[in-house]
Amino acid sequence: MRGILLAVLILSVCAVAQQSPLQSPEQIETFARYLFNKQDYLRASEQYQIVLRIKANDTIYELLSECYIQLDTVELADTYIAKISKSSIAARGTIERYKFLFRANRFSEIISGFENRRGLNDNTSRYIHPLYHAACIRERKTTRDDDVISNIFPSQDRDSIAYYRNALAHTEKRNPYIAALLSTVIPGAGKMYTGRYGDGAMACISTGLFTYLSIINFQHHHNTRAYIFSALGGLYYASNIYGSAASAQVYNAEYTVSVQTDFDAFIARKNCFIDENEIMGLR
């Protein structure tokens, strides 16, 4: 009996001795939280994984999912959000996930996730709804009618939303075909149509000069020189037509990028139309 007691005591003491107090589950959790607050999400996730092997609860899942969202591994975050049993905490995790997707310009994932109700219940959908419409606007996807949008966004932001929706739906401000046609009729006019007045004027002068020189040389029977100038003039003329069409495309692309950047900044300023206080209340 005494022998058994001794053996049990020795074994238990050895077990205690082998575990450093800094490596106890509570300490690891404290350390993980410390790393999380320092925004060292990689190390924090590693520590939370260790905690998870010992004890699993919704808070750990939520923090772990947040770490993975910050580390741009949404798929991993999804697996932990799915494990959260308390609906309010899961809702918060899901909202954070969707906010991240918007920040990361992953609009199609927001749209498909919302439409397929992935990880969403009625309560969460309410928060994600404006973000879904913002993603649709960004993707230039036809959303439901204006009345529906009016009900989703706050009254003071509806004009801005309508403006961005209209601007992003009509980004073709300069038609490449019109630009090409204008340059066909008057060399350089297409470039001027896209706002590049200097280029347009240069193209007009160069083509005009080459044409003039080729005519003069033909009149004076300097045929070789005349053909060279004709070829150069023709090349300038053709490349200017192509350049005008390309310039219109560049103009449209620049306009699109500028509207998209403004829209993203607007959504970020509005915190994705999600009231943080209300979300905190979900905890």
Place this chain on the structure above:
Amino acid sequence: MKRTGIIFLLCAFSLFAQDAKDLLRRQYDYARALQTEGKIFDAVTEYERLICFDTLRLYAFDANKNIADCYRRAAQFKNAIRYTGQSIVCAKNQKTMYEQKTELVKLHILNRSFASAANVLHEIEQDPTFTNHSKEIHYWRGWMSLFQDDWEMAAREFAFVDSAAALGQFCLQMQEKRCPVTTLKIFSAIIPGSGQMLTGHVWSGLLSLGWNVLWGYLTFDAALANRAGDALLIGDLLWLRFYTGNIENAEKFAVEKNTLLFQDALRYLQDEFKGAKP
């Protein structure tokens, strides 16, 4: 029986009751061992753990300093700078503070954040407690200029430090080896192709000279024959293009050669130079 059990328990508890300081020391040793083994990521994690639980801030300086060292070894200079800054805050005395500030200068030099390095050096210079370090300040200013490819300034700074005479000499040699970009551009402007030839690109220089002679001749020929349009076009579209291209090429080749020289010099200093270096 009962008494034996109690005595055993007491012995065991007294044996394994870990003093907080001892615990932190063991954690520090563990992190240090990982660092020595080259397990940088794990070492940083363990140092962070030490900082997290070191409420007495006994190891704050060493842990931050070693984390900075880990990041430096991993060439993550921005992180290394951050932790060196924290180690300065926790410095134990003026000596360690000076050492860490010097370390910060080195890291800023490696990170190519020269303005910050200059600021730290200025800070050290202005601090009345570090008055006897003026030579070191010149030494690190020399290294800063060296990393900025300003060999002349580096030599000037190293001249203040007796022990850096060889380094100063090396800088002067480098300055002599460097291609004078503006001079070469002027040469090429006077005799097309000469700038390229002087940087060692003889074939390119000769080609440039040939093109310029050809288009120059045709331009003048047209002008002398009263073919103003031809002269204008050949001069503008061909000769001027090749002429400006020849000057641009001279600059490009000179800059390329200087960059190669700079890289070779840094490699040489990294491998061969035995003194203090970033």
